Amino acid sequence: MASFPHLFTPITIRNVTIPNRILISGHFTHFAENNLPSERLKAYYERRAQGGVGLIITEAQSITRHCWPVPNTCMADTDAIIEPYRRISEAVHRHGTKIFAQLWHNGHQNFSKVSFLPVQSCSPVPGPASGEVPKELEEEEIQEILRLYASAAVRAREGGLDGVEIHFGHGYLPQQFLSPYSNIRRDRYGGSFENRLRFGLEVIDAVRRAVGEDFVVGLRVSADELLECGLKLPDMIEAAQRWEQTGQVDFLHVTVSTYKTGVVAIPPMGTPPRPFVWMAAEIKHVVDIPVFAVIKITDPHTAEEILANHEADMVAMTRATICDPDLPRKAREGREDEIRLCMNCNEGCWGRCQEMLPITCAQNPEAGREREFHILPAPGRKRVMVIGGGPAGLSAARVAALRGYEVTVYEKDNQLGGQILVAAKAPLRADLLESIRNLEKELRRLSVPIELGVEVTEQMVLEKDPDHVIVATGAQPITDPSPEVVGPDLAVQIEPGAHVVSAWHVLSGEAETGSKVLLYDVQPGLQGFATADFLSGQGKQVEMLVMGMRMLFSPFDIDGPTLALHLLSLFNKDVKVTYFTAVKKAMAGACLCYNPVSLREHEIPCDTLVLSYWRKAEDRLYRALKGKVRSLVRVGDCVAPRYLMHAIYEGYVAANKLG
Ligand SMILES: Cc1cc2nc3c(=O)[nH]c(=O)nc-3n(C[C@H](O)[C@H](O)[C@H](O)COP(=O)(O)O)c2cc1C
Ligand code: SF4
Missing domain, CATH: 3.20.20.70 (Aldolase class I)
Incomplete structure (x- = not known):
């Protein structure tokens, strides 16, 4: 002290x-x-x-x-x-x-x-x-x-x-x-x-x-x-x-x-x-x-x-x-x-x-909502099962515990954090882990049991029969750019011999690339910038392609200081950032690209195409439990993949509403 x-x-x-x-x-x-x-x-x-x-x-x-x-x-x-x-x-x-x-x-x-x-x-x-x-x-x-x-x-x-x-x-x-x-x-x-x-x-x-x-x-x-x-x-x-x-x-x-x-x-x-x-x-x-x-x-x-x-x-x-x-x-x-x-x-x-919206805090959903957000006492000593140890699940567990529920958190990995563990591997993003450390120390202080390395099944939930189930199973990276998965407009056709990997797997260390990389940043946000930075830090020659159609509406979903820091890092490493360019087809040694406004096509040579798509909700457990338990709610990316701020907010709100 x-x-x-x-x-x-x-x-x-x-x-x-x-x-x-x-x-x-x-x-x-x-x-x-x-x-x-x-x-x-x-x-x-x-x-x-x-x-x-x-x-x-x-x-x-x-x-x-x-x-x-x-x-x-x-x-x-x-x-x-x-x-x-x-x-x-x-x-x-x-x-x-x-x-x-x-x-x-x-x-x-x-x-x-x-x-x-x-x-x-x-x-x-x-x-x-x-x-x-x-x-x-x-x-x-x-x-x-x-x-x-x-x-x-x-x-x-x-x-x-x-x-x-x-x-x-x-x-x-x-x-x-x-x-x-x-x-x-x-x-x-x-x-x-x-x-x-x-x-x-x-x-x-x-x-x-x-x-x-x-x-x-x-x-x-x-x-x-x-x-x-x-x-x-x-x-x-x-x-x-x-x-x-x-x-x-x-x-x-x-x-x-x-x-x-x-x-x-x-x-x-x-x-x-x-x-x-x-x-x-x-x-x-x-x-x-x-x-x-x-x-x-x-x-x-x-x-x-x-x-x-x-x-x-x-x-x-x-x-x-x-x-x-x-x-x-x-x-x-x-x-x-x-x-x-x-x-x-x-x-x-x-x-x-900077977007002219009322401020709050990614970690503190009460900020700016002081009049309406108060943690309410639980109606009795009831049991809550929180499935998923990412920010949404931990936030829900914290609020449920503060309310007086008997809460247990289950996480299939051997550590807490969920997708934050991968996002924090990107250059300049390690401090994202602070959000998990903050939540974890709160749960420890509140003596909430945390079961790591446990993949919860439908059967387990039915056997434990808790009063409330909160599913926070996060999201999965998209690795298949076919029209059935990403829709026809943003799909990429992959020809035999093409080397294509996902940005997520590059950051998590599960995928390698060749030395000349095209990074297709389909979803504006930090993932593309961070992956380009990560790869250029390994000595790869990286060109980042930004489709840019959303730039016509709002440029990036990134605040100015963060964007400036990442651009500086990219430009210092000679990463080329090319706007208004989309990928149509990945081939052996090149990609067929097009300008999404003029629709004119051209080829860009590369060894590897790295795809930076959004993630898809991991909602299988939620769907399996639907209609079979007394009270079921899902929070965070397993509803729809969004930002850390939404995950923590949604966990807070859901836990505060439990009856
Ligand atoms: C949401 C937000 C709005 C701000 N608006 C103002 C402002 O109205 N006037 C001002 O002098 N500084 C403004 N600042 C700058 C802060 O006063 C402060 O200098 C900055 O946040 C750095 O301090 P910190 O690292 O302790 O947050 C703003 C900062 C933030 C985060
Ligand atoms: S944690 Fe993030 S959102 Fe919250 S005050 Fe700090 S910088 Fe702002």
Whole structure:
């Protein structure tokens, strides 16, 4: 049992004492309703306050309708926001947690297709995400924006919040003014470093004058834009000193990047822990105001070490507490072994956020559903048989055990994990196993019997006669690309002499390939990328063919940071990625391919064709038991193959519904 003396030492920032050093940084949830913080958002924040976090910074609050990139943006530009703020601050304060509003103008990173207003920036340099050319702000518009920042800050104070964090990072408007990458003005706001600093200093001054002396005002800043022509750490050290010298700034929250390089700000699994804390430390060495560190600080030991080493004064653990809101409380009570560790998969949080969907967590189905998801007590001591030790089965077993059922898990393999065991063999994906470790340690804590190496049959179930049977037998890879299995449109004809294997069997180590490989990525997702990466890592020459028809609707079912990491890995290994190419026929030494839009055909030579299809539900046991047992439910991929997030969610829901 570890203790975390630094983590649980309070800190006073201006007039606010925060009970510990763990904070949740601003993160867009898509929970807003009518562009205002909703009851759903309140419940989400309150649950995390209950879990013991010291400080919550709200999701970005727009100070103007010119900053309206997604329909569900929270708008702090009218007094209508004060009442929702009051409800949220009361809820959070009940648990001793403090809360700051994040004030936001995204400048050229806005989307006028949502706002129907011109995108604003210091200069008409297109935003990296939208590609939109902004309107160059005129002097009087700048003055208006200063007033908007100030009045949004006053609304936060009126709503009972404890402070504001003005977003100066992630390439938003104040950073656009500061950066030579985006600011090409020639007036007093452009050119020299001094001039480029001016807008930010005026924002700070306007906000401080509006809120007075007894209210916290801090900045979120990017320590480096990570761009050839952008701001570098030495520039930001100088800027940090200048902001501190105003005497009006109470803390600096140090992140990195602009939208052009933003994928590093929410790093996926397969990347090193706490990658940018050293930059926060560099800034901390030159200022006296508190500095917050962030990005991939996932466990309390790492957080404690950062504080003990004086690298920062507070640590943001954002995805870590989306995944387990009780992380601070468990660490404080010496129960850190019970923490459900975030695995940085981005599947439920950022992956959904970027698709403009309400966030959740792949491992924690309660995230974002705090009002409706509660584990209900079992109606009596009944027996539950869970068949399948993958994520869906383990999730169901956990919830059934928490409810008070007598649960036994059966797994035909000699270890738990199901398909995750194969998926985690792919390059950069080993952390997927964290989901299984988290569930397994919960089952051990709850003393749930786990029978490994037992292939359950219909006969066994009938003999045991449990009250409830939960089937979670997963899915099988598709190895036969015939029309009878995959449908006529996506079928591949295999001629004698052709060497064809499945991506799944390549990853599991059950199939070998020749040295020149064509990988046909039929189902967009990570399997194709990961297999191409795996094979090129073995020195194979790999060309990946992406049919691409779904790209016309939605490009990939992968979040941006994860996709970027895998593309980087592929491009570094010279994997060729060819879009809008489908395979018609595999032959000895070549494949006959076609463009799915023009239907023109061409041959590509290869030794092996690797097929990356979807998987098919393994539902034989379910079908055999149907109508023969008292209560039968199936969950996860044996219903229809989907994502880890769905498996864990479905296991939770099914077990919570048992009678
Ligand atoms: C779903 C999601 C939404 C985010 N939205 C914001 C935001 O509104 N404002 C902001 O400054 N950062 C935002 N971020 C970045 C986080 O504040 C944080 O810097 C990032 O998640 C890295 O920290 P972590 O590894 O502890 O999660 C978002 C991150 C996620 C996952
Ligand atoms: S979805 Fe993945 S990255 Fe996001 S909080 Fe959950 S475990 Fe962490």
